[in-house]
Structures are given as C-alpha cells and as structure tokens.
Amino acid sequence: NYIFYTDWAWTSFVVFSISQSTMLVVGAIYYMLFTGVPGTATYYATIMTIYTWVAKGAWFALGYPYDFVLVPVWIPSAMLLDLTYWATRRNKHAAII
Numbered sequence: 001n002y003i004f005y006t007d008w009a010w011t012s013f014v015v016f017s018i019s020q021s022t023m024l025v026v027g028a029i030y031y032m033l034f035t036g037v038p039g040t041a042t043y044y045a046t047i048m049t050i051y052t053w054v055a056k057g058a059w060f061a062l063g064y065p066y067d068f069v070l071v072p073v074w075i076p077s078a079m080l081l082d083l084t085y086w087a088t089r090r091n092k093h094a095a096i097i
Helices: 002-034 040-061 075-087 092-096
Strands: none
Touching: 002 040, 040 075
C-alpha cells in the first residue's frame, strides 16, 4: 500500500508540475502575441500559486509531509515577465527601463 500511495503522489506531482508549466507558457505566449492588457502573466501566476496551495493542502491532508512538494514561486517571475514586456514595447511604458 505504501508503494502504491507513494507512486500515486509522485505521479500526481509530475502531472501537476507539467500542467503548471504549460499554463505559464501558454499564458505568456498568448499575452505577448494577442493582448495589450498589462498584468496578464501575473494573473496566471496568481491562479497557479493558489492552485499549488490547494494541491499541497490536499497532499498534507492525505498524510504526506508538508514539504513533500516544493511550491513553485510563480508570481515574481511573472511580474518580471510583465515588466520586461512593457519595457520593450515602443510606447509610454518604455520608461520602465
């Protein structure tokens, strides 16, 4: 039973990590190509951070150590992505540099 639950947890972790990374990449590409709204990457990162907390809480409730899964720090990276995007645009936001 222990092996089954351990395998299940690691499989969930891998799927979860892939889905988070996919969300970040798709969100960033969509943001850079199609939208002019600032803060979109940070919005995606906030959703992923909350999702991470919920998933980590679920694993903790199942009896796994709280540090079983590292929590990715999405928001600072996404904020930098937002700033970089606007800093490289040829508009008033270029003043960020």
